[in-house]
Amino acid sequence: MALPFLIVAIDGGAAAGKSTTARALSARFNLLHVDTGSYYRAVTHELLRLGVATDDPGAIAAAAAGLALGTRVEGRNARIEIAGRGVEEADLRGPAVNAAVSHFAAVPAVRAALLAYQRDQARVAREGGFAGLVMEGRDIGTVIFPEADFRFFLHADPAERARRRAAEGQQDSIAERDRLDSSRKASPLQCPAGATDLDSTHLSLEEVVARVSAPIAARFAAGA
Numbered sequence: 185m186a187l188p189f190l191i192v193a194i195d196g197g198a199a200a201g202k203s204t205t206a207r208a209l210s211a212r213f214n215l216l217h218v219d220t221g222s223y224y225r226a227v228t229h230e231l232l233r234l235g236v237a238t239d240d241p242g243a244i245a246a247a248a249a250g251l252a253l254g255t256r257v258e259g260r261n262a263r264i265e266i267a268g269r270g271v272e273e274a275d276l277r278g279p280a281v282n283a284a285v286s287h288f289a290a291v292p293a294v295r296a297a298l299l300a301y302q303r304d305q306a307r308v309a310r311e312g313g314f315a316g317l318v319m320e321g322r323d324i325g326t327v328i329f330p331e332a333d334f335r336f337f338l339h340a341d342p343a344e345r346a347r348r349r350a351a352e353g354q355q356d357s358i359a360e361r362d363r364l365d366s367s368r369k370a371s372p373l374q375c376p377a378g379a380t381d382l383d384s385t386h387l388s389l390e391e392v393v394a395r396v397s398a399p400i401a402a403r404f405a406a407g408a
């Protein structure tokens with residue numbers, strides 16, 4: 185029986201539990217894990233390195249169009265490379281990137297620079313022998329893969345999300361990023377129509393993963 189190649193989209197606000205859920209699905213079903221937030225973070229790091237200001241749309245568009253993007257698969261993770269270089273995890277999650285990322289991500293030219301690249305991750309997953317891919321972000325179920333086999337939207341109380349981020353030891357204004365991400369014109373953060381909406385405020389990680397995994401396990405069990 186041929187196994188299907190499945191695309192799973194997980195969207196949600198900052199610290200809503202997307203990454204931990206996506207990692208668990210990736211391990212259980214052998215899916216390539218694609219964290220598109222890390223892509224926006226890497227592009228932000230590069231634009232800052234080039235000295236591009238967050239309030240200069242012309243310079244942002246010019247720089248974004250010139251980025252040479254590649255992918256390195258590390259275990260089950262897809263890592264972005266810019267001009268053949270990866271970006272250190274500490275730099276991706278540092279305060280400078282935290283403060284700038286939602287500003288750059290609101291610029292259509294930045295989103296356009298990443299659109300085809302993100303869709304192409306399905307090819308990377310197939311060529312890498314994965315059973316599918318799980319992609320997390322803000323606009324995966326709405327814009328990148330609206331036809332995904334499964335689309336989930338995770339949310340949690342702002343206080344609970346702030347607690348989770350602080351527990352990770354990170355200095356991050358998640359409420360401000362959510363405000364910018366939800367109110368922008370280009371691909372705003374929203375629950376995709378028809379997606380499964382899950383409030384994780386009072387659920388453990390195991391419970392979230394169990395709920396998200398059940399229909400995927402059933403699909404794999406049913407075959408192509």
Ligand code: CDP
Binds near residue numbers: 290320
């Ligand atoms: O991990 P966390 O939830 O804090 O955020 P992230 O997933 O690393 O995303 C960082 C930022 O990238 C978000 O606040 C958005 O501004 C932007 N982003 C986006 O616009 N579209 C995506 N598909 C993913 C991230």
